[in-house]
Amino acid sequence: MRKELKLVLSPEEAYQDSVFRQVVVKESGFTDTEALIIRPLRRSIDARSRKVKVNVTVEVFSGEKPPPVIQAGKTYPNVRNAEPIVIVGAGPAGLFAALRAIELGVKPIVLERGKDVRSRRRDLAALNKLHLVDPDSNYCFGEGGAGTYSDGKLYTRSKKRGDIRRIMEILVSHGAKEDILVDAHPHIGTNKLPALVVNLRHSILNAGGEIHFETKVTDLILEKNSIRGVITDGGEKVLGMGVILATGHSARDIFHLLTKRDVFIEAKPFALGVRVEHDQNLIDKIQYHCQVNRGSFLPPASYSLVQQTVLAGKQRGVFSFCMCPGGFIVPAATSPGEIVVNGMSPSRRDGKFANSGMVVAVELEDLGGYHQHGPLAAMIFQQEVEQAAWIAAGKTQAAPAQRMVDFVSRKESKQLLPTSYQPGLQSTDMHAILPDFISKRLAMALPLMDQRMKGYFTNEAQLIGVESRTSSPVRIPRDKHLLEHPQIRRLYPCGEGAGYAGGIVSAAMDGERCAEMLVAKYHRSRLA
Ligand code: FAD
Numbered sequence: 303m304r305k306e307l308k309l310v311l312s313p314e315e316a317y318q319d320s321v322f323r324q325v326v327v328k329e330s331g332f333t334d335t336e337a338l339i340i341r342p343l344r345r346s347i348d349a350r351s352r353k354v355k356v357n358v359t360v361e362v363f364s365g366e367k368p369p370p371v372i373q374a375g376k377t378y379p380n381v382r383n384a385e386p387i388v389i390v391g392a393g394p395a396g397l398f399a400a401l402r403a404i405e406l407g408v409k410p411i412v413l414e415r416g417k418d419v420r421s422r423r424r425d426l427a428a429l430n431k432l433h434l435v436d437p438d439s440n441y442c443f444g445e446g447g448a449g450t451y452s453d454g455k456l457y458t459r460s461k462k463r464g465d466i467r468r469i470m471e472i473l474v475s476h477g478a479k480e481d482i483l484v485d486a487h488p489h490i491g492t493n494k495l496p497a498l499v500v501n502l503r504h505s506i507l508n509a510g511g512e513i514h515f516e517t518k519v520t521d522l523i524l525e526k527n528s529i530r531g532v533i534t535d536g537g538e539k540v541l542g543m544g545v546i547l548a549t550g551h552s553a554r555d556i557f558h559l560l561t562k563r564d565v566f567i568e569a570k571p572f573a574l575g576v577r578v579e580h581d582q583n584l585i586d587k588i589q590y591h592c593q594v595n596r597g598s599f600l601p602p603a604s605y606s607l608v609q610q611t612v613l614a615g616k617q618r619g620v621f622s623f624c625m626c627p628g629g630f631i632v633p634a635a636t637s638p639g640e641i642v643v644n645g646m647s648p649s650r651r652d653g654k655f656a657n658s659g660m661v662v663a664v665e666l667e668d669l670g671g672y673h674q675h676g677p678l679a680a681m682i683f684q685q686e687v688e689q690a691a692w693i694a695a696g697k698t699q700a701a702p703a704q705r706m707v708d709f710v711s712r713k714e715s716k717q718l719l720p721t722s723y724q725p726g727l728q729s730t731d732m733h734a735i736l737p738d739f740i741s742k743r744l745a746m747a748l749p750l751m752d753q754r755m756k757g758y759f760t761n762e763a764q765l766i767g768v769e770s771r772t773s774s775p776v777r778i779p780r781d782k783h784l785l786e787h788p789q790i791r792r793l794y795p796c797g798e799g800a801g802y803a804g805g806i807v808s809a810a811m812d813g814e815r816c817a818e819m820l821v822a823k824y825h826r827s828r829l830a
Contacts, residue, residue, distance in 0.1 A: 313599035316356035339363040346486035372471040381409040382510030388542035393447020395548035395797025399813035415518035416444025419496040430724040433699040441634040446499035454490030476501040491649025528791040544792040551774035570777040575661035576765040585656040602627035609747035620747035623659030631723040640688035659769040680775035695728040702730035707761035777801035
């Protein structure tokens with residue numbers, strides 16, 4: 303027999319396994335307490351009132367074998383001798399496109415400019431300690447893409463529950479904890495992601511797919527408005543029934559290549575600003591209404607803030623982005639001569655600091671003279687801000703920083719705070735780096751955010767710049783339903799870089815859809 307219970311629990315009841323079991327057994331009314339199988343289905347924290355509660359939905363089985371938790375991602379057919387498709391980029395979009403292609407009986411050939419996760423780690427150490435930026439191996443490029451050394455937050459605004467569940471199940475079948483199927487705000491953590499990415503790689507290789515690391519695509523093989531394949535930096539031609547282009551938001555050379563080859567692309571609105579770092583304990587106290595600390599059971603608190611601002615008659619949102627409780631700020635530049643910051647956190651989120659992007663929406667009409675760069679307008683704007691940050695902070699990977707109240711009152715920060723950002727900070731006037739329309743809006747919004755989170759606006763927090771890779775500054779157009787480029791047949795712009803995803807899960811979902819559409823089109827054309 304199966305029962306489903308909806309419970310409102312204290313943090314201890316929800317997160318202490320033995321206590322949780324006791325409570326559920328009691329609430330279930332079953333008597334064979336030893337043999338009961340208990341499975342949480344959903345779990346979310348409600349911190350709106352002073353007493354924090356956890357809402358848990360749980361299923362309890364008595365004398366009945368429960369169905370398996372996951373259905374997706376267990377076995378893959380052998381595609382060694384099947385028709386190939388070319389996938390450029392081994393981020394979430396590329397890897398999930400490859401797995402879906404295998405399920406559909408075609409052979410993925412994945413080309414990735416960066417290195418496998420283990421070799422990549424050495425380049426990240428050199429970036430953090432020696433300030434060396436390898437343009438092919440960094441926090442954005444390499445096996446698993448920008449998703450590998452990230453927070454591994456797995457929430458998405460997509461409403462496609464079935465598709466989201468599928469992605470989560472595939473992640474679980476490759477090593478993620480089953481908790482991600484349950485938590486309202488699931489995350490994996492940067493310490494767990496590399497092993498998971500290696501397991502995804504093994505599934506692709508074991509099924510007969512190919513993955514080529516340190517293989518950069520430098521040209522497209524175009525024939526009569528159709529793509530036949532790509533050319534790599536080693537001069538090799540790689541051909542396939544179609545090309546899924548999943549190169550991420552930082553592959554500027556790909557955007558330049560598309561422009562050079564007259565493939566339609568367009569400038570896209572995005573967002574730009576800074577990363578804000580507070581003490582995690584302060585965020586816990588604000589969010590959980592506690593005096594001292596969050597106690598032993600609650601996870602480190604997160605936040606999400608939005609503030610509308612009006613400047614020169616134009617309304618733009620200022621919003622927190624990719625908040626990382628207990629996390630680190632990392633140097634996410636992809637070329638020497640620029641500073642880009644981003645955030646990540648380990649699975650336990652037990653670091654001392656809380657960081658979050660705090661960014662301003664950038665619309666195309668804000669770009670003024672940059673429009674001379676045509677479809678690359680937003681990208682060049684983004685690049686110039688990153689370069690200005692590098693120059694202002696002393697031409698290393700040390701990042702420009704300013705304490706929060708000092709920034710708003712336009713005062714120099716004589717002393718900066720301790721930080722999680724390993725390459726170090728340089729006290730800088732952030733207004734001098736950020737374009738006026740961004741810095742002014744940030745300065746307007748931050749004090750107002752204190753109304754929603756009392757204590758958020760404080761000089762015990764600092765702004766670290768620049769957070770500029772929030773989403774792609776370019777869109778590669780595609781047919782809404784068929785997902786094919788409107789001008790180049792068999793080309794499937796995919797994932798975050800093409801403008802169709804914003805995060806790990808949505809990129810993975812888009813990868814799957816592109817593989818499905820490409821294979822469906824191939825089958826249709828063979829029947830015709
Ligand atoms: P990417 O992951 O960017 O992958 C693109 C791949 O293409 C890269 O591996 C790149 O090397 C490769 N490539 C580029 N050009 C070429 C070429 N010419 N030839 C061959 N290969 C090429 N999202 C979340 O949902 N949750 C988070 O917690 C989170 N935290 C993040 C933390 C950090 C530090 C960063 C940088 C990003 C984070 N993100 C997070 C964003 C998330 O990682 C991206 O949204 C996601 O990875 C996009 O997937 P993608 O496959 O479209 O592109």
